[in-house]
Amino acid sequence: MKQRLLGTQGLPVSAIGLGCMGMSEFYGPLNEHESIATLHRALEKGITFLDTADMYGTGENELLLGKALSGKRDRVVLATKFGIVRSPDRDFRGVNGRPEYVRSACDASLRRLRTDRIDLYYQHRVDPQTPIEETVGALAELVREGKVRHIGLSEASAKTLRRAHRVHPVTALQSEYSLWSREVEEEILPTCRELGIGFVAYSPLGRGFLTGQIQSPDDFPEGDYRKFSPRFQGENFTKNLELVRGIMEMAKGKGCTPSQLALAWVLSRGTDIVPIPGTKKQSYLDDNIQALEVVLSREDLLRIDRLFPLHAASGERYPEAAMKTLDSTA
Numbered sequence: 001m002k003q004r005l006l007g008t009q010g011l012p013v014s015a016i017g018l019g020c021m022g023m024s025e026f027y028g029p030l031n032e033h034e035s036i037a038t039l040h041r042a043l044e045k046g047i048t049f050l051d052t053a054d055m056y057g058t059g060e061n062e063l064l065l066g067k068a069l070s071g072k073r074d075r076v077v078l079a080t081k082f083g084i085v086r087s088p089d090r091d092f093r094g095v096n097g098r099p100e101y102v103r104s105a106c107d108a109s110l111r112r113l114r115t116d117r118i119d120l121y122y123q124h125r126v127d128p129q130t131p132i133e134e135t136v137g138a139l140a141e142l143v144r145e146g147k148v149r150h151i152g153l154s155e156a157s158a159k160t161l162r163r164a165h166r167v168h169p170v171t172a173l174q175s176e177y178s179l180w181s182r183e184v185e186e187e188i189l190p191t192c193r194e195l196g197i198g199f200v201a202y203s204p205l206g207r208g209f210l211t212g213q214i215q216s217p218d219d220f221p222e223g224d225y226r227k228f229s230p231r232f233q234g235e236n237f238t239k240n241l242e243l244v245r246g247i248m249e250m251a252k253g254k255g256c257t258p259s260q261l262a263l264a265w266v267l268s269r270g271t272d273i274v275p276i277p278g279t280k281k282q283s284y285l286d287d288n289i290q291a292l293e294v295v296l297s298r299e300d301l302l303r304i305d306r307l308f309p310l311h312a313a314s315g316e317r318y319p320e321a322a323m324k325t326l327d328s329t330a
Helices: 032-044 060-068 099-113 132-145 158-167 188-195 234-254 258-268 282-292 298-307
Strands: 003-006 011-014 050-051 077-082 084-086 091-095 120-124 149-154 172-176 198-202 273-275
Touching: 003 198, 003 273, 003 282, 011 077, 032 060, 032 282, 050 091, 060 099, 099 132, 120 172, 132 149, 132 158, 149 158, 149 273, 158 188, 172 188, 188 198, 234 258, 234 298, 258 273, 258 282, 258 298
Parallel strands: 050 077, 077 120, 120 149, 149 172, 172 198, 198 273
Antiparallel strands: 003 011, 084 091
16 A cells, blocks of 8 residues: 655544445434454455544444544554534534534544544544634644644634644644545645645545446435535536536446546646545445546546536535535635
């Protein structure tokens, strides 16, 4: 497995990580046995970078990783997040970046993950009611105490990144980045590079849409949150499907899957970028790893730009309420 460094803080991770969210919520039926098998296969294949959050399944995803990594903790770079608050019945209660909450959330995550340190601890969403300096100050204390090795932000704006980085070095920014979500290229990604902050691309397969396997809204199983996502509804779905068909045709010509082509494109955007495609199935994991072998020529990249230019996708990334929590779009 190829390795990449996240930013100038020197955190080495596998060139492709594994997003674990869908193993516990949001993407239809769950299968703990298959999820754990997928995690173990990831380790066998050399994937060392695992991504979770305390709000995935309201803690259940962290519990799953704690169980799966028993006896294997030292083989992985473990990333988790805090800040999105949910009730026990999984209702969303807002965002919290207050220092006392940062500390309590960290301690709770450490217990669920069965570990004594978090390798990369992100603020999941920026709290507009708490100055970022206070939140990052609390994270810096956790670093000094050894509970956290590196800190990160998720969906933060360039302005917030600069303010945070002045308090304590930010190792990584995690934001959505894929062929149909390229907005970070305008200001956020250049700011990361200026400051020496690594970039972690979540949803690099467009929540599965760029795989080419979703051809109808009816393809989503019960309990799949994509049924309510603007990009998967009505005219937006139809327009976005046309974009994906161009990628499917190109992938066929290159002898790879659409997923591999989409991931290879993200990987080609710079060695400081690490995609974390999410899956709960071993077969999809194997397919994603093969993206590392796909070579894109200059002509390929120009063709992809024509097929999927900036702002090509129809519809917002999230429903209206969730969009309001994104500091990156402020």
